[in-house]
Amino acid sequence: MLHELTSREAGLLYLLFPHLSGLALDRVEDLDGSVKIVARTGSEPVGCRDCGTLSARVHGRYRRCLQDLARAGRSVQVELEVRRLICDNAACPVATFAEQVKGLTARHQRRTAGLRSPLAGRARAGRPRRVPAGAGAGRGRLPVHTDPPGQSDA
Numbered sequence: 001m002l003h004e005l006t007s008r009e010a011g012l013l014y015l016l017f018p019h020l021s022g023l024a025l026d027r028v029e030d031l032d033g034s035v036k037i038v039a040r041t042g043s044e045p046v047g048c049r050d051c052g053t054l055s056a057r058v059h060g061r062y063r064r065c066l067q068d069l070a071r072a073g074r075s076v077q078v079e080l081e082v083r084r085l086i087c088d089n090a091a092c093p094v095a096t097f098a099e100q101v102k103g104l105t106a107r108h109q110r111r112t113a114g115l116r117s118p119l120a121g122r123a124r125a126g127r128p129r130r131v132p133a134g135a136g137a138g139r140g141r142l143p144v145h146t147d148p149p150g151q152s153d154a
């Protein structure tokens with residue numbers, strides 16, 4: 001079952017998922033035994049991962065699938081649309097970089113920061129035993145539109 005969120009409902013979700021409070025929450029899907037929250041980042045500038053120069057110039061967007069801490073015995077996935085941004089610093093070797101969400105994502109990680117914490121071990125009981133078909137393809141990336149293949153520094 002898919003549920004589009006109103007802004008009031010998204011506000012309630014932030015109470016349960018405070019680590020998602022900097023994101024726009026679009027919808028929640030009630031899957032068999034698990035819950036998927038579909039979210040996206042905003043338009044704020046983000047520092048380049050190499051030189052730190054702020055950029056909000058979007059090269060493309062793509063989706064990441066993140067496993068989050070289980071709630072009420074149900075596993076929680078966050079399908080997060082993030083931006084690939086252009087670094088405008090001519091001296092920087094990084095042409096484009098994937099934005100990271102503080103307290104949530106990290107490069108090459110498919111689990112949220114909360115699930116990666118050492119205290120999260122007991123909360124992992126709700127993780128699904130098998131990955132749904134297609135969910136694991138391409139290291140958790142689902143192309144949205146313009147991100148060219150072959151760039152892998154998520």
Ligand SMILES: [Zn+2]
Pocket residue numbers: 048049050051052053087088089092093094
């Ligand atoms: Zn840079």
